[in-house]
Amino acid sequence: MKAIQYSEHGPAETMRYVDLPDPVAEAGQILVKLQAASVTPFDWKLRAGYLKSHFTLPMPSVPGRDGGGTVIAVGEGASQFKVGDRVVVMAGVFAQGGYAEMIAVDEKQAVRIPDRLSTIEAVALTNAGLSAWIALQTAEVKSGDKVLVHSGAGAVGGLLIQLCHHLGANVSTTCRSSNRDYVLGLGADSAVAYDQQDFSEVLDDQDIVFDLMGGDVHDKSYKVLKRGGRLVWLVADPIKDRGADFGVTVTRIMVTDDKSALQAIMDLAGAGVLQPQVARTMPLSEAAEAHRQMEKSAISRGRLILTM
Ligand SMILES: NC(=O)c1ccc[n+]([C@@H]2O[C@H](COP(=O)([O-])OP(=O)(O)OC[C@H]3O[C@@H](n4cnc5c(N)ncnc54)[C@H](OP(=O)(O)O)[C@@H]3O)[C@@H](O)[C@H]2O)c1
Structure with missing residues (x-):
């Protein structure tokens, strides 16, 4: 071969x-x-x-x-x-x-x-779906939650937007300005263009943030969470965990080969829920x-x- x-x-x-x-x-x-x-x-x-x-x-x-x-x-x-x-x-x-x-x-x-x-x-x-599903389960997203998904135009972020929207969350996301319509089309309620605005100056009171960027984006994400909120991060680079300072829980997720998670993703796509x-x-x-x-x-x- x-x-x-x-x-x-x-x-x-x-x-x-x-x-x-x-x-x-x-x-x-x-x-x-x-x-x-x-x-x-x-x-x-x-x-x-x-x-x-x-x-x-x-x-x-x-x-x-x-x-x-x-x-x-x-x-x-x-x-x-x-x-x-x-x-x-x-x-x-x-x-x-x-x-x-x-x-x-x-x-x-x-x-x-x-x-x-x-x-x-x-x-x-497949790999993107597993990543999104495992992150979603870790964050325990539920209807009515205010959720910020970073990198909404990426493979994992786009699926997280769709999954959180499906669960009835209010979804904000970050993307470059030319992708705003794209992420709104996936089900985001609002989009902050990272090349035009600083998300930490326009968002607050979030229950959950999915960090798919790390670095500066990670550091600024604490500020937009409410106390008791959850920061779930998926990036490879180390972060400085400031959860105690802000009263939020910080959880790293690593993708594992989880057949039941992949089955769940395929079932949702088969039912037309996930595009x-x-x-x-x-x-x-x-x-x-x-x-x-x-x-x-x-x-x-x-x-x-x-x-x-
Ligand atoms: N820990 C794990 O097990 C695990 C699993 C999966 C993924 N990850 C990590 O998660 C990250 C995303 O993965 P992916 O597969 O979705 O990547 P991807 O498809 O390559 O998406 C990257 C996206 O990042 C966006 N972006 C770049 N700069 C940004 C900024 N300043 N603010 C917001 N968004 C920005 C881009 O958006 P625009 O196109 O709008 O510019 C791009 O669409 C990667 O770092 C990956 O390594 C980790």
Whole structure:
């Protein structure tokens, strides 16, 4: 099969388009012919070596935390899927990733794709959907809550807007001015353009803030929360926890491969509650260029998807 692989941490050019042996479905696994995989900020930060202190990657490594395609073989004892099923899969950090034409995963790592979604759309909801769902559960969003979702035009932020809106929360978000209509279309009640205004000067009294930015945005987020509020953060860089000063709880979330969470996301999308956001697609062979674009923040309005 064709795959993307790198043998050392470094710039996007370290990723090579290579031939690898086809994987096989071991006991309890399914073999999936992939049609699409997400490109996430985690992928490029891991490749660049920024996350070395958290993850020691086996080298060479095939990147990608998810993928979607069709089951082409079922290993002994695997009973939840049959050949021909369309599935999305979660790929472990230390296992072969989704930037490849095939992947073998434990069947616990896969969920069927609802009929109303294309495989590309379902992949746009896989790693991003897991991130949004786990953050949502952590924050315990409920109807009537005032919620600020940072980075609403990003893949995870866009899904958080939709989920919080669905739950009946009053949703504010931050984005660049040209994305204001886009985030309002996802269900945000108000949008603060970060290139025109400082959100901490126009928002206050929030029950919950989802921080997908860190840095200055994190520091200023304390000020807009009410006492007893919750700050849930998802970024890789360390933060200075000032929860005690402001009387708010600060919780970091890390995405885990949680089948029930992924199933919940696919069910909501299958019911038409969640709309997948695909920023653009690029062929697998252009993974290095996809990473370059992500690194310079040229991707907006959903997920960048590699296609096979
Ligand atoms: N801890 C975890 O397990 C976990 C899981 C998932 C994601 N994350 C992290 O969460 C972050 C977002 O992930 P993602 O996949 O949604 O990324 P993404 O799709 O690349 O989105 C990034 C978005 O950030 C927005 N942005 C840039 N500067 C901003 C600012 N000053 N204020 C508000 N928004 C700004 C951009 O909005 P415009 O397009 O409007 O400029 C862009 O759409 C990343 O840092 C990622 O590493 C962590």
